[in-house]
Amino acid sequence: MIVRAALLGLAGGQAVKDAVTSAPGIADIVRRFAAGDTDDDALRATSDLQDDGFDVSLDYLGEDTLDRAQAEQTAGAYARILSRLADAGLAPRAEVSVKLSAIGQALPGDGVALATDNALSICQAAKDAGTTVTLDMEDHTTTDLTLATLGALRADFPTTGAVLQSYLHRTESDCRDLAVPGSRIRLCKGAYREPETVAYQTRADIDRSYVRCMKVLLEGQGYPMFATHDDRLVAIAEALTRRYGRGRDTYEFQMLYGVRRDEQRRLRDAGETIRVYVPYGTEWYGYLVRRMAERPANLSLGLRAILDRH
Numbered sequence: 001m002i003v004r005a006a007l008l009g010l011a012g013g014q015a016v017k018d019a020v021t022s023a024p025g026i027a028d029i030v031r032r033f034a035a036g037d038t039d040d041d042a043l044r045a046t047s048d049l050q051d052d053g054f055d056v057s058l059d060y061l062g063e064d065t066l067d068r069a070q071a072e073q074t075a076g077a078y079a080r081i082l083s084r085l086a087d088a089g090l091a092p093r094a095e096v097s098v099k100l101s102a103i104g105q106a107l108p109g110d111g112v113a114l115a116t117d118n119a120l121s122i123c124q125a126a127k128d129a130g131t132t133v134t135l136d137m138e139d140h141t142t143t144d145l146t147l148a149t150l151g152a153l154r155a156d157f158p159t160t161g162a163v164l165q166s167y168l169h170r171t172e173s174d175c176r177d178l179a180v181p182g183s184r185i186r187l188c189k190g191a192y193r194e195p196e197t198v199a200y201q202t203r204a205d206i207d208r209s210y211v212r213c214m215k216v217l218l219e220g221q222g223y224p225m226f227a228t229h230d231d232r233l234v235a236i237a238e239a240l241t242r243r244y245g246r247g248r249d250t251y252e253f254q255m256l257y258g259v260r261r262d263e264q265r266r267l268r269d270a271g272e273t274i275r276v277y278v279p280y281g282t283e284w285y286g287y288l289v290r291r292m293a294e295r296p297a298n299l300s301l302g303l304r305a306i307l308d309r310h
């Protein structure tokens with residue numbers, strides 16, 4: 001937990017970012033966690049995963065959006081990939097995941113309205129393609145805004161989903177509010193550095209919250225998406241879905257590209273729906289830092305790549 005907090009804190013600095021992004025060897029690590037820089041890379045990864053029996057959620061990387069043009073460029077990138085997914089016949093089993101910060105939410109002035117407009121255009125493109133959108137969840141200062149945007153999107157695009165993070169104290173109650181018919185909720189532990197005023201700090205507390213949230217979602221009438229690589233939580237989810245009499249088409253598992261591929265295959269072979277979250281694009285820095293913070297072994301790979309340079 002201490003290493004994780006330190007890394008997530010340190011990662012904001014430009015000097016660290018420059019050192020990491022220019023380190024030789026870093027490309028190999030990025031390749032493990034992201035499909036590549038281009039739309040073609042994303043389509044190839046989607047097609048390969050679907051051939052192997054997995055569903056996909058594509059994430060166009062980018063979160064430090066600094067101006068309106070960049071926000072609109074990102075929304076355009078989503079519209080483009082959705083249209084290409086449809087042309088390739090891949091859309092029914094590939095949705096997209098969107099960070100509202102990447103499409104303008106944090107911009108001063110009318111950022112929230114801009115992000116909502118951009119999200120509406122992505123939802124329309126997804127609908128036209130025959131698929132849907134899930135809103136990623138970022139740090140706790142954005143939770144209310146993101147859930148408000150979700151509400152606005154669901155009025156026109158009711159299949160739009162969102163992520164809830166079990167490390168936040170509020171999440172069990174958010175699960176209760178959102179466990180309604182047609183609601184798609186991706187439950188994860190949470191990847192940001194959060195203060196103890198709003199978030200559980202120990203693994204045991206975060207895991208216990210995850211289990212309580214799973215029960216609320218399974219008791220409700222929505223479509224839960226269990227996004228975790230944690231063996232214990234996956235086993236509990238498998239048991240709970242049976243206890244709550246859930247058919248296999250009423251929930252799914254999700255894992256990140258390049259993480260626990262053995263477990264992804266095991267769930268697929270057991271007949272579960274499993275969706276792989278596939279990031280692509282050139283703005284991979286923030287994503288990679290969070291993946292390193294989750295697992296010390298990834299961190300040592302990253303540090304070795306940086307130190308080898310000096």
Ligand SMILES: Cc1cc2nc3c(=O)[nH]c(=O)nc-3n(C[C@H](O)[C@H](O)[C@H](O)COP(=O)(O)OP(=O)(O)OC[C@H]3O[C@@H](n4cnc5c(N)ncnc54)[C@H](O)[C@@H]3O)c2cc1C
Nearest residue numbers: 136137163188189190191227228229230254255256277291
């Ligand atoms: C589909 C999906 C979408 C997500 N979306 C969001 C989001 O919108 N907002 C957000 O805050 N977080 C998001 N996350 C990240 C999530 O919050 C966790 O940080 C991440 O999944 C690690 O938690 P875990 O449940 O796998 O459990 P952990 O206890 O962290 O990990 C359990 C085990 O999984 C393996 N593992 C976990 N992470 C890694 C890794 N990076 N590399 C290698 N092995 C690993 C290790 O074996 C580890 O022991 C998402 C995760 C997934 C799977």
